[in-house]
Amino acid sequence: MEKEKVSPASEQEVPQEAAGRAEPEAMEELAGTGEDNEPEDLVLKLSKPYVFEGRTYEELDLSGLENATAGDLARAAKITSKKHRGLNAATLEMTAEYAAVMGHLVTKLPLEFFERMPAKDAIALKGKVVGFLFNADGEE
DSSP states (O other): OEEEEEOOSSOOOOOHHHHHOOSHHHHHHHHTOSTTOOGGGGEEEEEEEEEETTEEEEEEEOGGGGGOOHHHHHHHHHHHHHHOTTSOGGGGGGSHHHHHHHHHHHHOOOHHHHHSSOHHHHHHHHHHHHHHHTTTTOOO
């Protein structure tokens, strides 16, 4: 079976001027630890390899959340509300169901991928999505 790391369609490139600089901020840019470049925080390491439709996944790159729009949030709310009619609309963004739909939208994997993933990883996904949307890192 083929092992795969899922990443969004567009990968970020390091600007050439950053590659040639030796200042600390340039080094942070290259290492991915600067404030403007934190994609490692949005990579979900799965608790164990997950096989879906013949492919094995060990991590999911959720950095597509960085480019999500208000329209994406509304689409996720609409899909989640239709599939799970009993959810409270006021807290919809904090549910595992909503996180699964957001995962689907930002990774382009089928929604079934997220609905069938192990419970432990589904909760970790929810933590990543909710943490990102509600700025859990404490920065304003």
